[in-house]
Amino acid sequence: MEKLKQWLKTNVVPLIKWLWNYMKVWRELSSIAVALFLWANSAWFLRKIDPTAATYDAGVFQVYLFAIIGLFLLHGIVRILMKLIWPTSDDYLDHQFAQDFNTITSWQKLKLSTFIFFAFLFAAVLLARII
Secondary structure, three states: HHHEEEEEEEEHHHHHHHHHHHHOOOOOHHHHHHHHHHHHHHHHHHHHOOOOOOOOOOOOHHHHHHHHHHHHHHHHHHHHHHHHHOOOHHHHHHHHHHHHHHHHHHHHHHHHHHHHHHHHHHHHHHHHHHO
């Protein structure tokens, strides 16, 4: 038992700390993780709601569940695209947006952030529609 505790302290705990710090930088990966978790557990979740449901039933609950999964997945993709393609806007939204709160008007902040987010979201939706 002591060997297991020592192994956990030397191997697992640093890995969890590294993952936690990584998730702090790439917060948008949490949306993709939630989408994949929901997709992996969708059969169990649907059977809890409706015991007669098939794994991939075209029922009403599955439509909403897959819509939520798609929303989380596209949100994560949009944030990753913002970070990779236009890192200055992502950095601005993450760090400097709060500092500039008093210098620009609220409608300018709202217009800028929603335009960037929905432009990437629209591009991701079009890409998902084509694929």
